[in-house]
Amino acid sequence: MSTRCPVCRKPVDISKDNPWRPFCCKRCRIIDFGEWMDEKRKIAGADAAPLGKADDLFETRDVLVAD
Numbered sequence: 001m002s003t004r005c006p007v008c009r010k011p012v013d014i015s016k017d018n019p020w021r022p023f024c025c026k027r028c029r030i031i032d033f034g035e036w037m038d039e040k041r042k043i044a045g046a047d048a049a050p051l052g053k054a055d056d057l058f059e060t061r062d063v064l065v066a067d
C-alpha cells in the first residue's frame with residue numbers, strides 16, 4: 001500500500017519500514033509540524049506578541065528544520 005506525502009506529494013511507503021509515515025521523510029514531517037505551529041502562533045500572537053519576538057520564533061524554527 002502506498003500514499004503521497006502531504007507536504008511534497010512524493011509517493012510514500014507507509015509500511016513499518018518508514019518511521020516518518022505518512023510523510024516521506026523527517027524533513028517533511030517537521031515542515032508539516034512547523035506549519036501547524038505557525039497557525040497556532042498567528043492565533044495566539046495576534047494581539048500579544050511584540051514585533052521584537054518574531055526573530056526569536058524564526059530562529060527556533062530554523063533549529064527544528066535543520067537535520
Ligand SMILES: [Zn+2]
Pocket residue numbers: 005006007008009010023024025028
Ligand atoms: Zn515529503
